[in-house]
Amino acid sequence: MDGQKNKKGRAVARRLVFTALFAALCCVGTCVLAVPMPYGYFNLGDVFVLLAGWCLGPAFGAAAAALGSGAADLIGGYVIYAPATFVIKGCMAAAAYAVAALFKGKRAKIRADFPARAASAVCAEIVMAAGYFAYDTVLYGIAGGAVSIVGNALQACFGAVCAVLLAEVLRTIRPVGELFPKLNFGAPKNGQNVGQKQ
Numbered sequence: 001m002d003g004q005k006n007k008k009g010r011a012v013a014r015r016l017v018f019t020a021l022f023a024a025l026c027c028v029g030t031c032v033l034a035v036p037m038p039y040g041y042f043n044l045g046d047v048f049v050l051l052a053g054w055c056l057g058p059a060f061g062a063a064a065a066a067l068g069s070g071a072a073d074l075i076g077g078y079v080i081y082a083p084a085t086f087v088i089k090g091c092m093a094a095a096a097y098a099v100a101a102l103f104k105g106k107r108a109k110i111r112a113d114f115p116a117r118a119a120s121a122v123c124a125e126i127v128m129a130a131g132y133f134a135y136d137t138v139l140y141g142i143a144g145g146a147v148s149i150v151g152n153a154l155q156a157c158f159g160a161v162c163a164v165l166l167a168e169v170l171r172t173i174r175p176v177g178e179l180f181p182k183l184n185f186g187a188p189k190n191g192q193n194v195g196q197k198q
Contacts, residue, residue, distance in 0.1 A: 015056070018179075019064045022052040026068025026089070031075055042151060045069055046092070046128065046159025047166065050121055053093035054100065054167055055180040061097055066090030080139070088131035096124040097182070113171065113184060117164050125156035 030045030049069060053061035070086035073079065100120035104113070129152040137145030170176045171183045 015060050018056060019060045022048060022056060022061070022064035023068035023071070026052065026065055027072045027075070030069055030072035034076070042155050043072075044159065044162070045072060045089075046125065046155060047163045049089050049092050050096045050124060050159065050163035051167060051170075053096035053124070054117065054120075055183050056093075057182045058094040058097045061093040062090040065093035081135070084131065084135040088128055088135075091131065092124045092128050095127050096120045099123045114164070114168060117167055118160075121160035121164050125160050129153060129156055 025048040026045050029048045030043045034043040036042075045068075049065040052064040052068075055061065056064060066086045066089050069089035070082050073082040073085045078085075097120070100116040103116040103119050129149060132148055132152050133145045135145075136148040140147075167183065170180075177183060
C-alpha cells in the first residue's frame with residue numbers, strides 16, 4: 001500500500017518537474033528567440049507549446065504552455081497580452097494532444113504519428129491565430145485584428161513545421177520515449193517498449 005502511494009507520489013512529482021521544465025522552455029523560446037512586429041512579436045515559443053501538449057498530455061501540457069508563454073509576455077513587456085496568451089497557449093497545447101490522439105484513434109501503427117501530429121499542429125495553430133485575431137479585434141478593432149493574422153500565420157507555419165520535425169526525431173530516441181510515453185499517444189502495441197521501432 002505504501003509502495004503504491006510512493007510510486008504515485010513519484011509519478012506526480014515527475015509530471016510537475018517536467019511541467020516546470022516545459023514552462024521554462026516555452027518562456028525562453030518566446031523571449032529569447034523573438035523578432036518584434038507591429039502587434040506582438042514573432043517567436044519560437046509555439047514549438048515548445050506543441051511539444052508540451054504532445055509530451056505531457058492535455059492537462060500538464062496546457063499548464064506548462066499557459067504558464068511559460070504568459071510569463072514570457074510579462075517579461076517581454078507585453079503585459080496587455082498576458083491574459084490572452086495564458087488562455088490561448090494553454091488551449092493550443094491541449095488541442096495539439098487531443099486532435100492527434102483523436103486522429104490516430106486506437107493506437108494504430110507508429111508511422112501514423114507523423115500525419116497525426118501534423119494535423120494536430122495545424123489545428124492548434126488555427127486556435128492560436130483565431131484567438132489572437134479575436135483579442136486584437138477587441139483591443140484595436142477589426143483592422144488591427146486583420147493585421148495580426150499575417151504575422152501569426154507566419155509564426156504558426158514555422159512553429160508547426162519545426163515542432164513536428166523535432167517530435168519525429170525525439171520519439172525515435174529511446175530514453176525520450178520512455179520519459180514521455182504520451183509522445184506516442186498511447187500504450188505500446190503487443191507489449192513493445194515505448195520508443196522501440198516497429
